[in-house]
Amino acid sequence: MDFHHKRVWITGASSGIGEALTYAFVEEGAEVIISARREGELERVKGNCGDKASKVTVVPLDLTDQEGMKQKVSQVIAEKGSIDYLVNNGGISQRSWVWETPMEIDRKVMETNFFGQVAMTKALLPSMIEHGFGHIIVISSLTGKFGFPMRSAYAASKHALEGFFETLYFELADKNIRVTMVNPGFIRTQISVNAVTKDGSRSGQMDANQEKGMSPELCAAKILKGVKKNKKEIIIGGKETMLVYFKRFIPPLFLKLARSASPT
Ligand SMILES: NC(=O)c1ccc[n+]([C@@H]2O[C@H](COP(=O)([O-])OP(=O)(O)OC[C@H]3O[C@@H](n4cnc5c(N)ncnc54)[C@H](OP(=O)(O)O)[C@@H]3O)[C@@H](O)[C@H]2O)c1
Numbered sequence: 001m002d003f004h005h006k007r008v009w010i011t012g013a014s015s016g017i018g019e020a021l022t023y024a025f026v027e028e029g030a031e032v033i034i035s036a037r038r039e040g041e042l043e044r045v046k047g048n049c050g051d052k053a054s055k056v057t058v059v060p061l062d063l064t065d066q067e068g069m070k071q072k073v074s075q076v077i078a079e080k081g082s083i084d085y086l087v088n089n090g091g092i093s094q095r096s097w098v099w100e101t102p103m104e105i106d107r108k109v110m111e112t113n114f115f116g117q118v119a120m121t122k123a124l125l126p127s128m129i130e131h132g133f134g135h136i137i138v139i140s141s142l143t144g145k146f147g148f149p150m151r152s153a154y155a156a157s158k159h160a161l162e163g164f165f166e167t168l169y170f171e172l173a174d175k176n177i178r179v180t181m182v183n184p185g186f187i188r189t190q191i192s193v194n195a196v197t198k199d200g201s202r203s204g205q206m207d208a209n210q211e212k213g214m215s216p217e218l219c220a221a222k223i224l225k226g227v228k229k230n231k232k233e234i235i236i237g238g239k240e241t242m243l244v245y246f247k248r249f250i251p252p253l254f255l256k257l258a259r260s261a262s263p264t
Contacts (some may be wrong), residue, residue, distance in 0.1 A: 004029035009076075009083045011063065011120060012090025014041035016189030017139060020220035021087055026052045028224065033057045033076060033083070036090060063090050063116025064108070073123035082131035085227070086124050088117040089139040093195035094154040095203045095264070105196055106153040113157035118164060125177075134177040137227060138165045142185050142237065145244050146254070149263040154195075169232065178230055182223055183244070185237020186213030192264070207264040214238060 008025045012018035013034035025032050026049050034042050039060040046056040059076060061069050077083070091113040096105065121136055128134025143151050144158035162181065169179040192207035219236055226234035235241050246254035 002028045003085075006030045006084040007033070007080060007082070008085040008087065009033040009035070009124070010087040010089055011035045011061075011116075012139075013045055014038045016191060017184070017187060017216050017219055017223075018087070018089040019045050020216035021089065021223060022056065023049065024217075024220040024224050025085075026055055030085075031055045031057075031080075033059055033080075035059050035061045035072075037062050063120070064111045066115065066119040069116075069119055070123045073120070077124075077127050082127040082134070083124055084133060085135045085137065086121065086128075087137045087139070088120055089137075090116060091139070091157075092154075093151065093191045094197075095150050095192070095195045095205075096198040097150060098152045100198045101152065102198070105198065105200060106156075108196060108200070109153035110157050110160070113154070114160045114164070117161060121168070128177050129175055132176055135180065135227065135230075136165070136168070136178070137180045137182060137223070139182050139184070142183050142235075142240060142244060144181070144183055146247050146258065148258070148261070151263075180227055180231055181233045182226070183233065183235045183241075184214075184219055185235075185240040186210055187216055187219045187237070188213045189216055205264070209240075209262070209264065212238075 003025055008030045010018050010021050013022045014036035022032055022034050022045055034045060034056060036042055042058040046053050046058055049056050059072055061072050094109050138161055140161045141158045143155040144162045147155045165179050165181060186209045188210055192210045193204060195203040197203050214237055222236045223234060235244055243254055243258060
């Protein structure tokens with residue numbers, strides 16, 4: 001299976017995993033709609049697609065502006081028709097302790113990572129149902145499986161995605177619409193640099209964990225492989241992914257390792 005004649009919409013495509021997914025889907029013949037807030041960066045990604053750039057449409061949007069997003073989705077569907085694959089990827093991380101994090105930061109992270117993905121999905125679902133096919137790919141995180149220091153709102157937003165989209169997986173079972181959850185570990189992107197801190201500013205720091213992490217290109221290749229196999233869950237990364245299995249099967253070992261892990 002490849003993605004020829006398939007229409008894919010990727011959020012958070014201006015950088016990191018979303019950018020790498022754009023190149024991977026375009027390479028496999030898909031027509032790709034790319035979104036994020038920074039239009040200039042989206043145009044750069046489109047330009048990097050070379051002779052396949054005509055297959056890429058830039059649609060800037062802010063995941064926290066859910067009304068604006070709904071209108072853009074309606075416009076795109078009216079122009080192009082139904083979307084086959086939605087990759088809910090856009091998001092922000094966090095670097096702050098619970099006791100110093102104001103509620104507005106918790107809300108900002110939830111609004112972007114959770115409600116943004118939910119709103120995008122709800123905007124696209126009716127046309128997928130009408131069309132009789134769709135595949136929703138949700139970029140969660142290992143922190144969708146367990147908590148991690150300095151990531152309280154981030155881990156909460158990713159846990160919320162797991163509950164919401166597992167429910168959707170069951171609800172869509174008889175509608176030929178698939179849901180795949182992706183749980184990356186450490187991937188070498190700007191996620192820690194862009195992470196929000198207690199005062200709302202960017203952390204500006206590349207974490208050692210991220211720097212040593214898997215390349216976004218390899219991560220994207222593994223996502224495509226899992227999507228082609230219609231996997232319900234794809235866990236990607238290095239040895240940190242073992243924590244998921246330790247938590248499930250050897251909880252005391254999970255607690256020991258997670259307690260001693262560096263938050264940055
Ligand atoms: N890298 C990792 O180690 C890792 C691990 C687990 C999960 N993840 C998840 O992977 C996804 C992609 O992150 P990344 O690692 O590729 O980080 P990244 O390089 O910082 O990319 C994040 C993307 O999200 C977009 N974004 C952020 N806020 C947005 C908003 N309000 N509206 C629209 N787009 C927004 C950014 O674009 P603009 O700034 O242009 O809007 C950017 O394209 C995230 O959901 C993240 O939680 C990453």
